Amino acid sequence: MTSSTLGTDPRDSHALGPADEPVLSVRDLRVWYGSERGAVRAVDGVSFDLRPGQTLGLVGESGCGKSTLGRGILGILPPGAKADGEILFRGNDLLKAGPRQLEKLRGPELGMIFQEPLTRLNPLMRISEHFEETLRTHEPQLSKDEVRRRSIDTLRRMGIPPSRYHAYPHEFSGGMRQRIMIALALVLRPAFIVADEPTTALDVLVEAQIIRILADLRRSFNTSLLLITHNLGIVAEACDRVAVMYAGHIVEEGDAREVFSRPQHPYTRELLRSTISLRTTGLHYIPGAPPDLVAPPSGCAFHPRCPDAMRVCRRRDPLDVTTSAGGRVACWLHAPSDQLSREDTEPLVREEISSADEA
Numbered sequence: 150m151t152s153s154t155l156g157t158d159p160r161d162s163h164a165l166g167p168a169d170e171p172v173l174s175v176r177d178l179r180v181w182y183g184s185e186r187g188a189v190r191a192v193d194g195v196s197f198d199l200r201p202g203q204t205l206g207l208v209g210e211s212g213c214g215k216s217t218l219g220r221g222i223l224g225i226l227p228p229g230a231k232a233d234g235e236i237l238f239r240g241n242d243l244l245k246a247g248p249r250q251l252e253k254l255r256g257p258e259l260g261m262i263f264q265e266p267l268t269r270l271n272p273l274m275r276i277s278e279h280f281e282e283t284l285r286t287h288e289p290q291l292s293k294d295e296v297r298r299r300s301i302d303t304l305r306r307m308g309i310p311p312s313r314y315h316a317y318p319h320e321f322s323g324g325m326r327q328r329i330m331i332a333l334a335l336v337l338r339p340a341f342i343v344a345d346e347p348t349t350a351l352d353v354l355v356e357a358q359i360i361r362i363l364a365d366l367r368r369s370f371n372t373s374l375l376l377i378t379h380n381l382g383i384v385a386e387a388c389d390r391v392a393v394m395y396a397g398h399i400v401e402e403g404d405a406r407e408v409f410s411r412p413q414h415p416y417t418r419e420l421l422r423s424t425i426s427l428r429t430t431g432l433h434y435i436p437g438a439p440p441d442l443v444a445p446p447s448g449c450a451f452h453p454r455c456p457d458a459m460r461v462c463r464r465r466d467p468l469d470v471t472t473s474a475g476g477r478v479a480c481w482l483h484a485p486s487d488q489l490s491r492e493d494t495e496p497l498v499r500e501e502i503s504s505a506d507e508a
């Protein structure tokens with residue numbers, strides 16, 4: 150595929166390549182922000198693939214780099230941020246695309262769903278006008294009737310009845326406005342969408358509704374979705390795969406059910422334990438806090454908080470290991486034994502951890 154295929158009719162996008170060919174391949178992506186203290190390494194060597202129709206949940210504590218990763222892929226980082234690596238979207242490297250080429254792709258090919266719908270819907274414009282503007286900008290060949298039909302059909306999928314097509318944003322509840330925002334992203338039928346905390350500000354019922362809609366995306370449009378959230382329950386319900394992020398790295402990735410039932414990385418395990426569920430008897434907190442990304446700990450960045458840390462964890466970056474269930478985990482506990490000496494596997498005692506932190 151050549152770069153000339155970028156920006157073609159998005160409705161053809163799903164016909165390109167076999168179904169199992171990734172629509173998005175991120176390779177060794179690094180994103181850093183400048184700060185007075187030095188570079189904030191918010192995304193530090195991230196790689197993953199996303200296939201057509203697949204939903205990948207991206208989880209991790211606050212400040213682990215999830216939003217930066219999502220924004221980096223879409224090319225909407227704030228000024229001063231730098232990115233390096235490869236972001237292959239249908240075979241073309243988005244990091245090498247110019248700003249105008251990226252601008253063209255955002256919307257019809259690369260969709261975005263963020264929070265705060267009111268700030269993004271123009272209060273002076275009817276919902277119909279929002280749809281007309283979006284479709285006319287990206288698909289000017291559509292007739293007025295087609296614009297109306299496609300918009301109403303997309304809104305209906307989001308549970309917004311056609312009778313509300315000409316209403317103004319303030320005439321809808323917060324949850325409905327959020328669904329309208331999702332419909333505005335979907336009406337262009339992008340091949341890939343980043344949804345960053347799309348439900349955080351909503352009540353539980355609306356949240357459940359939106360999650361069902363997101364889970365239906367695959368059936369309706371074969372859209373691939375990167376869903377960024379703090380809510381592991383949402384990932385369990387709506388995602389095929391999950392990637393767990395810590396200090397700018399993906400520390401574990403795999404089939405969502407498999408990762409939730411048999412977490413391989415101590416961080417994933419601790420994160421799951423700190424989530425409220427019906428079976429929760431007492432809430433667990435992961436001791437400590439995510440590290441400063443200007444000067445993260447040596448070796449595995451989780452080692453100062455890890456209950457299973459070994460001496461090697463402080464000294465060497467963990468290797469990515471494929472799990473028996475077909476996922477991957479970056480943790481020395483799972484490394485082949487020939488990579489480790491006896492001393493490497495000795496437990497890292499708390500005193501050593503704190504003295505290393507002070508150093």
Ligand SMILES: Nc1ncnc2c1ncn2[C@@H]1O[C@H](COP(=O)(O)OP(=O)(O)OP(=O)(O)O)[C@@H](O)[C@H]1O
Nearest residue numbers: 182189191210211212213214215216217218227442
């Ligand atoms: N514009 C910026 N300038 C400098 N540092 C930034 C900027 N935006 C984010 N960061 C830093 O980058 C790191 C990753 O932030 P990011 O928002 O990507 O994490 P996150 O996992 O999405 O967090 P949250 O769940 O709270 O949204 C943090 O240390 C954050 O302070």
